[in-house]
Amino acid sequence: MESKSKCKNHHIVMLPFMAHGHLIPFLALATQIYQKTGFKITIANTPLNIQYIRSTINSTHNEDKPTNFNLVELPFSAAAEYGLPPNTENSENLPLDLIGQFFAASATLKNPVRTLLSDIVAKDGQPPLCVISDVFFGWANDVAKSVGSVNVTFTTCGAYGTLAYTSVWMNLPYQRANSDEFHVPGFPEQYRFHFTQPHKFMREADGSDIWSKFMQAQISNSFKSFGFLCNTVEEFEPLGLELFRKFTNLPVWSIGPLLPHDLLKNGARNSSSGIVTTSTQRAGKKLGVSTEKCLQFLDLHGTNSVLYISFGSQNSINPSQMMQLAIALEESAKPFIWVIRPPVGFDRNSEFKPEWLPERFEERVTATKQGLLVRNWAPQLEILSHGSTGAFMSHCGWNSVMESLSQGVPIIGWPIAAEQAFDSKMLVEELRVSVELTRGTQSKVEWGEIKNVIELVMGLEGKGDEMRQKGMEIAKLIRQSVEENGSFFKALDDFVTNLLARVEDCR
Numbered sequence: 001m002e003s004k005s006k007c008k009n010h011h012i013v014m015l016p017f018m019a020h021g022h023l024i025p026f027l028a029l030a031t032q033i034y035q036k037t038g039f040k041i042t043i044a045n046t047p048l049n050i051q052y053i054r055s056t057i058n059s060t061h062n063e064d065k066p067t068n069f070n071l072v073e074l075p076f077s078a079a080a081e082y083g084l085p086p087n088t089e090n091s092e093n094l095p096l097d098l099i100g101q102f103f104a105a106s107a108t109l110k111n112p113v114r115t116l117l118s119d120i121v122a123k124d125g126q127p128p129l130c131v132i133s134d135v136f137f138g139w140a141n142d143v144a145k146s147v148g149s150v151n152v153t154f155t156t157c158g159a160y161g162t163l164a165y166t167s168v169w170m171n172l173p174y175q176r177a178n179s180d181e182f183h184v185p186g187f188p189e190q191y192r193f194h195f196t197q198p199h200k201f202m203r204e205a206d207g208s209d210i211w212s213k214f215m216q217a218q219i220s221n222s223f224k225s226f227g228f229l230c231n232t233v234e235e236f237e238p239l240g241l242e243l244f245r246k247f248t249n250l251p252v253w254s255i256g257p258l259l260p261h262d263l264l265k266n267g268a269r270n271s272s273s274g275i276v277t278t279s280t281q282r283a284g285k286k287l288g289v290s291t292e293k294c295l296q297f298l299d300l301h302g303t304n305s306v307l308y309i310s311f312g313s314q315n316s317i318n319p320s321q322m323m324q325l326a327i328a329l330e331e332s333a334k335p336f337i338w339v340i341r342p343p344v345g346f347d348r349n350s351e352f353k354p355e356w357l358p359e360r361f362e363e364r365v366t367a368t369k370q371g372l373l374v375r376n377w378a379p380q381l382e383i384l385s386h387g388s389t390g391a392f393m394s395h396c397g398w399n400s401v402m403e404s405l406s407q408g409v410p411i412i413g414w415p416i417a418a419e420q421a422f423d424s425k426m427l428v429e430e431l432r433v434s435v436e437l438t439r440g441t442q443s444k445v446e447w448g449e450i451k452n453v454i455e456l457v458m459g460l461e462g463k464g465d466e467m468r469q470k471g472m473e474i475a476k477l478i479r480q481s482v483e484e485n486g487s488f489f490k491a492l493d494d495f496v497t498n499l500l501a502r503v504e505d506c507r
Contacts, residue, residue, distance in 0.1 A: 010129040010500075011040045011120060014154075015113060017134040018049050018106060019091040020313040021399055025156045025231050027053055028258035029132070034068060036492055039129065042070040044116055046109075048089040074112040078105040092314050093348050096417060100201060100210045103136065107214070110139045117147045129499055132229065135162070136214075138221025150502060152495075153222040157398040157419050158232040159254070160240030160430070163187070163247055164422035166223075168198055169215040172205060186247035196439055197421035226502070227251035229495065231258050231398065234487040235477040236405070239430060251498065253491040257402050261482045263385060264406055289372070291379040294337060295386060297372045301335045304390035304468065307454060308383050308409075310339035311395040315416045318441045319343045319356055326357045328450035329371065330364070334458060335388075336371045339378045344441045384409050390468075391457045393437070396420040396427065405433065408475035410467035412437050412457050433471045435463070 012033060016026035023045070030041045043053060050071045057069065079088040082105040084098060091102055121127050127148040133140035135155045144151040155162040167186045168174075174182045174195055181192040195203065205212045222228075227250045234241060234254040245252045257264065298306055307329075311317065317325070322343050329336050342350050352375060354362070365371030380400070383389055384407045392404045393412040401423055404411055413424035413436040427434035437453045438445045457464050481487045 009124075010037070011042065011124055013117065013120065013128045013131045013149075014041065014043045015109075015131065015133040015137050015140055016043070016045060016049075017136045018046060018089055018102075020052070021397055022134055022156050023049055023052060024056075024399060025258045026132075026134075026154065027056060029154065029229065029231075029255065030069070032255070032258070032492065033496075036489075037496055038068065040068045040070070042072055042116075042120070042128075044072040044074050044113065046076040046089040047073040048087075052090075072116060074109055074116070076105075076109060076112075078108040081105070094314070096200070099417075100214070103214045104210055106136065107139055107218075109137070110143060113140065114143050114146065117143060117149065121147050129503065130226065133222075133225075135166070135222050135228075136218050138218035138224075141221045141225050150499075151225040152227055152229060152499075153225045154229040154231075156231050158240055158256075158401070158423060158426070159230050159237050159244040159252065160426040161398060161419040161423040162228075162230065163240060163244045164193070164425075165419035166219045167247065168193075168202060169205075169212070169219055172207060172212070174198065174203070175206070186243055188243075193422075193425070197415075197425065199417045199421070199440070200442075223248055223250070225250070227253065227495075227498070229253050229255050231256040231402065233257060233478055233481045234491070235481060236431065236474045237426075240426065251495075253495040255488060255491050255495065257406055257478050257481065257488070259381070259402060259406055263381065264479045264482050289374045289378065291382050294372065294374070294379055294383055297335075297337065297369070298383065298386040298388040300369055301388045303387050304458070304460070305335055306386075306388045307334050307336040307391050307393060307412075307458060308380075308389050309336060309393040310378065310380060310400065311341075311414065311416060312397045312400060314348075315395050315397075316341045316344050316348070316441075317414070317416075318345065321438075321441065321443075321445055322356055323358065324445055324447040325450055326361050327447035328454065330358070330361070331447060332451045332454050333370065334454060335369070336365075337374060337378065337383060338371060339374045339376070339380075341376060391454070391464075393454075396423040396434075398423060401427065402478075405431075405471065405474050406478045408468065408471035408473075410434060410457055410464070410471050412453055415439050416441060431470065431474065433467050433474065435467075 014026055014030055016022045034041050050073050054071055082101040084101055094102055130150050130152050131140050131144040132152045132154050135153050141151040163186050164184055167184050171185050173184055180195040184193050201211045230252055232254050233256050342348055342352055343356055362373050381403050384403050389409055391412055392409050394400045396413050396415045397420055411427055411434040413434045415421040415424045421439055424436050428436055435453055435457050
């Protein structure tokens, strides 16, 4: 690889999708590329999302802020045209039935990005080395080519989940199935997916709806890019990576885990509050409770005894599911930390109402120190890295999956949207570190069933112990990937070498 002094002339433009689950890994990838190469990095997005990114950088790089990072605001005024609430720039607070319109509206960023790239060419005297765009921004492929650059697609998910999600959108295979189970192109013939695994809008898609039109156009363009960057680890996802490479017929670089490497290098989880990472502000968000309070709660409880519950940055469950989960937690007597938001069907920004939980529930679990309820945002990586955390009830979003696996914490899967049910399938069947409790926000689930699954996964013997041991094996692989000459750095080196070779070939 070229020296850092020479590389400073190279410029990479990054285009994340407008959702926290995408902004966070894009910023982490940008930081790793910058630290490794010294390339000039420009991250472009709408004003609100740039504000989130700037807040994160300011809070996590207090002493060593990157000097070659540019944050560029792109004009975005398509909300009203697509039936979205005024000033919508992020998917965070949108109900699921408006996410399709939000995806469609995001394509209006194409012209502002074209202007940005033309300005960079005029200023630098050469095109950017590459444009790294989200898999949902397939239009960036044509825009990058128009200025003499090249597009690289970044999937913030794992390889298995990305393959399943993109293939289902491209092929809609369940439409041709004669039963509730179907085969997904790209997977071995014996693999079967269930009709309830694709989320509602995917199941209802017929090729003419707003979701199909957007996804099929953007994904097909992404498959024409220079290659894929995938937020996963070569050693623990060999099957997904092998299948995804065959399916795309493109280079796929496994540049995960996009987590704080200093935490991973510390090795085994700490049994006390000694580990403090930068994740408290990874999303540029104010925490619902202090990191110190979470760690103090965890310090009260024994090793692997606490259940952590979170359904991600923009998900919740329905009122009945929330009530049943609360009852199950009390009946199980397991200590827990629950990141809680208003249930589905209510304004996500509204005040949480006591009637959504059993009468005096929070008062009781707080008094007995059984539970800690956190409103909206929690320091997730600190919680998972504490030795008292024994399991994670999760929506199986990939950022959460990677954080949990990095600490060897087994998962109780409750996938809700996007590719989450595909991630859950892999965690259960391939990695054997998870039990899936239910799917989605429409399913009926009783407290007794929830209690049984909690006790199974958190048990010190049998299935629970097997999952915990398997989780620690995967955590070791993840730690090894970020060691000197580990697979993370090899993949990053290979990616950069291929980019630079392309530039030489063009001269």
